[in-house]
Amino acid sequence: MNSDVPTATLAAVTTGRRRTELRTLPVPPVGANEGLLRVDAAGVCGSDVVAYDKEGLPERVMGHENVGRIAALGEVAARRWGVAVGDRVVVEEYLPCGHCHFCRGSEFRLCLGSDPSHDPDALRYGTTALARAPGLWGGFSQYLRLHERSVLHAVPDAVPDPHAAMALPIANGYEWAYREGGAGPGKAVVVIGPGQQGLGCVIGAHAAGAPVIVAAGRRGDRHRLEVARRLGATHTVCVDDTDLVDEVAAITGGAMADLVIDTAAGSAAVVNQSIALARKRGTLVSAVSAGVPLDGVDFGLLSRKYLTVRGVRGHSYQAVEHALALMASGRYPVQEMSSLTVGLDGVHEAILATAGESGGEVIHATVLPWHGLPD
Known part of the structure; x- marks a missing residue:
């Protein structure tokens, strides 16, 4: 089942806080249960921004x-994944065990075997150490090892590679806005933070049929926010110039939001603002990690409003499939x-x-490992 397998690959190796160097790494033979991806x-x-700024990794x-x-x-891998050499695929970051409670319940993104925050030795693409054989655990490389626990998705021909590389953040948005948040017809949605994840939430809410979608951001x-409009937001608000709570009250006739999605940097002020934006029996989806406990959160108002609060992280298999289908449809620009493309250097x-x-x-940057290099 193998084509001509290379013996080496060029890769950008993160060597410390804010340090990257190009190295040539060996490519081991592909076993029966494995594969090799030409990235x-x-x-x-x-999350790469956060990790790149940390010491001691x-x-x-x-x-x-x-x-x-x-x-x-490998032959076994071909049967398991239903793919062949030459197929174009998106690879999820998770390497789930496949047999735990979460995996058996189709929630493999929660698998502890793929969660470095639970186990530093857990396997996950983009975070696993170079010293963990075979070392090819990230996509900032010409080749990526496909571990037997990999999760793959076929990429529609209509989706170019730089856009397909956005499948996961757009899937996150669809997961958080629709599958977890319940966005849909008749629902007013507020998305705080218009980064790639927040814009994915705008797309997800619009695709679900929400008639009111407010995207909020800072002056910078x-x-x-202009892109959010073109992706489906009905209103945009600069919180440095306008009181967001007052603006949402005006937009909704005082009813406030059925769903508030916080993708901004975690702070008590933003959490309290999110609570204030939600209507009674509304839903607050929090996709942020402040890294420290937050003092001053108004849990009393949370209770008085009978709010449902959901902490979210990542995407389901179905969300990635839907994100790829949305991109292939051409419905959303x-x-x-896709703001920046670079080579490995x-x-x-x-x-x-x-x-x-x-x-x-820059909203979303894409690394093209073969840019400026011979194939």
Whole structure:
């Protein structure tokens, strides 16, 4: 089942806080249960920004929003995944065990075997250490090892590689807005934070049929708010210029929002604002991690409003399938989210640009591992 398997790959290795260097890494033989992906595009996630700024993490190849073509494939893996050499696929970041309670219940994104926050040795694309054989655990590389626990999705021909690399953040938005948040006809939705995840929520809410979608951001988010309009937001609010609670009250005739999705940096002020934005019996979806306990959250108002609060993280298999279908439909100008493409020598630049440190308007950056190099 194998094509000509390369013996080495060029990769961008994260060696420390805000440090990346290009290295040539060995590509081991492909076993019967495994595969090898020729990476054509790898997206930069907001979580990459956070991880890239941390001290003490092991050397690793980052990149978990990966799309490419299968370059080599073991016989057992071919039967399990239903794919062949040459097929173009999106690879989820999760490497679920397949047999725990969560995996058996189709919630494999919660599998503890793929959760580094539970187990530092857990396997996950983009975070697993280079020292963990075979080391090819991230998409900022020409080749990615397809572990036997990989989760794959076929990519429609109508979706170009840089757009397919956005399948996971758009899937997150669909998961949080619709599957977890219940967005739909008759529902007013507020999305706080117009980054790639927040814009995915706008798409998800619009695709679900929500008639009122308010995207909120800061003064530096003006371009992102303009994109939010084109992706389906009915209203946009700059919170530096306008009181968001008053604005949503005016938009909804005082009824407030059925669903509030917080994708902004976690703070007590934003959580309290989210509670204030929600109507009684409304839903608050929190997709942020402040990293520290938050003091000053108004739990009394949370109770008085009978709110449903959902902490969310990641996406389901179904959400990724739906995201790819939405992109293939051409219904949404997702190309406007694709702001920057770089080669492997631009990984450092792409991560900092995603963090807002480049001075440009970057929503989603994509690494093209073969850019400027011979195939």
